[in-house]
Amino acid sequence: MRIAVGSDHAGFELKAALIEELRARGAEVTDCGTAGAASCDYPEFGAAVAGMVADGRAERGVLVCGTGQGMCMTANRFPAVRAALVYDEMSARITRQHNNANVICLGARVLAPAEARRLLGLWLETPFDGDRHLRRVRKIDSVGPCGGKGE
Numbered sequence: 001m002r003i004a005v006g007s008d009h010a011g012f013e014l015k016a017a018l019i020e021e022l023r024a025r026g027a028e029v030t031d032c033g034t035a036g037a038a039s040c041d042y043p044e045f046g047a048a049v050a051g052m053v054a055d056g057r058a059e060r061g062v063l064v065c066g067t068g069q070g071m072c073m074t075a076n077r078f079p080a081v082r083a084a085l086v087y088d089e090m091s092a093r094i095t096r097q098h099n100n101a102n103v104i105c106l107g108a109r110v111l112a113p114a115e116a117r118r119l120l121g122l123w124l125e126t127p128f129d130g131d132r133h134l135r136r137v138r139k140i141d142s143v144g145p146c147g148g149k150g151e
Contacts, residue, residue, distance in 0.1 A: 001124075004058035006032035006045035006071075007108070011064030013037070014108040014116055018062055021117045025124065030058060046074030053102055054078040061103035062120065068107035075103045080141055087111065092119045096126035100137045 003022055007015035012034055022029050032048035034040045042065045052058040053075075061083070063071035068085045075083035083103035084095035087110065095101040104123050106116050128137075 001027050001060065002030070002058045003027045003060045003062060004030045004032055004049040004052040005062045005064075006034075006049040007064040008034055008042035008045060008066075008071075009037050009039050010066035011071075011106075011108040014106065014111075014113055015062075015064045017113050017117060018064065018106075018120055021120060022062070025121075042070045043074045046071040047078075050075040050078040050081045050083065050103060053081050059102070060124075063103060063105045064108050064116075065105075066107060066109040068105035068110070072103075072105040075105065082137070082140060086119050086123060089119070089122060092122040093126045096123055097129045098133045098136075099140070100128040100133070 005015055005019055019029050019031060030052065033045050046063055049061040049063055053061045061075065063075060065071045072083045072085045075081050081103055082099055082101045083105055084099060084101035085105045086092045086095060104120060
């Protein structure tokens with residue numbers, strides 16, 4: 001599986017641990033930055049990961065910032081990206097089962113590294129249920145800018 005990973009300064013250390021986890025699972029990982037703990041702007045790295053998922057260069061994305069929320073907001077601006085803020089086991093499973101989330105957003109200031117790794121694992125292993133949820137995911141993907149219908 002091809003996975004793009006990105007973080008801001010707050011998520012830099014956790015990003016490194018998650019990349020290690022992904023590679024141990026056999027994933028092909030692209031690190032979209034940041035490259036250190038110096039203060040930076042999360043939208044740049046969220047956009048880099050979401051862009052790779054949106055255009056098919058990555059099957060999934062992993063984003064980390066202080067809370068995960070800013071990265072989630074950024075990633076969801078891209079077509080065909082369904083980014084989910086994951087903070088517990090239920091959110092890890094349901095965002096895959098029901099929403100077919102293709103980007104996971106995690107908060108380095110709210111999750112211990114071991115818990116973030118565990119949640120990432122659950123998210124990766126949980127399949128999309130399809131069926132009635134597919135209709136809803138297609139509706140999500142059809143919504144264009146400002147709530148209008150997409151192309």
